[in-house]
Amino acid sequence: MTEYLLMLVGCLLVNNYVMCQFLGICPFLGVSKKFDTALGMGLAVTFVMTLASFMTWMVEHFLLLPLDLMYLRTIAFILVIAVLVQLVEMALKKLSYSLYQALGVYLPLITTNCAVLGVAVLNSNNGYGLLQSTLSGCFSALGFTLSLLLFSCIRERLELSDMPKWMQGFPGALIAAGLMAVSFMGFSGLIG
């Protein structure tokens, strides 16, 4: 149990995907203008990343390893993720239309979120078991959501603040993200 708790703290704060490993920067900068959309994106990513970690582990251990096809790992993983995203989109449309409408626009974007492929490749590189892989996918996605939500709050304030013209928009947001990353540096070394 302690092991998984440590993993949770590790994924949320110490090795936060966005702030410390630079995974998932595109959605982090792209959909962080409003708190609500950031929350929607975070939830959608968490859902897909947890499922993707589970599915890619299955594909790796029941398909790629027995058939000795590990060199096809990248292609296999990205296809699994693309299919999964499509499936989630269709399932949500049928099962819960309100949730589909809330997340709708963000779902296709998740295929190209490098955090999803990143967690699959990292799980495989680290040789995690099934439970460990799935949990690491879920916890890392929660870490992504945390930083996305924090950053969206900062950006909502930034919109209203009076900045020099050449700093408005992207450059200002990057500086803010940099300062946020500085505070996340404080967590480094918390647990090995």
Add this chain to the structure above:
Amino acid sequence: MPKKNTFFGALLNGLLFENPTFVLMVGMCPTLAVTTAASNAIGMGLSTTVVLVFSNLFISLLRNLISEKIRIPAFIVVIASFVTIVEMVLKAYMPDLSATLGLYIPLIVVNCIIFARAEAFAFKNGPILALGDGLGMGLGFTAAITVLASVREIFGAGTLFGQDIMGSGYQPMSMLTAPAGGFLTLGILLIIVNMVRKKLDARMAARKEAESV
């Protein structure tokens, strides 16, 4: 502005006028992650360029065979195949670079630049133009991340391409090579690029006005 409908026009467009990093602002993950040292940035940039050139060329050649509805999975397969080839070549001939870039090599698959160019350019244009666009965008990306990495390496470690250039008295700002430094340096570089572009735009507008009078 050069014309986009020639090989060199498409190349220049990618290299300067629509530079993927400084103007379009896509492909931010590798931009920030591998720019701790200039040599890593060049390795990453050139690997991405190779993938981009070949995927653009092939998608452009196949554009009449791929139906509109399944284009995204088709793009993914084409891109992922070339990434796998690059991954294997790097592992075989440049094991050091392959080890430093590590996770970020398979992640070239989800680099938004490659996807965006396939969707926005290669799928709509002929192979020669797509080749020029891929080369221009790839080299533009390489140049941009090399600049970013040089700044971070010079001030963050006092070296450039591993050579000591700041002298022994220099106290390196090691924060710049940490993740936070990536965001800050890119932000500052973007401010500079924005200021230069605003100046250039104003000068162009002034010249146009003078001509029309």
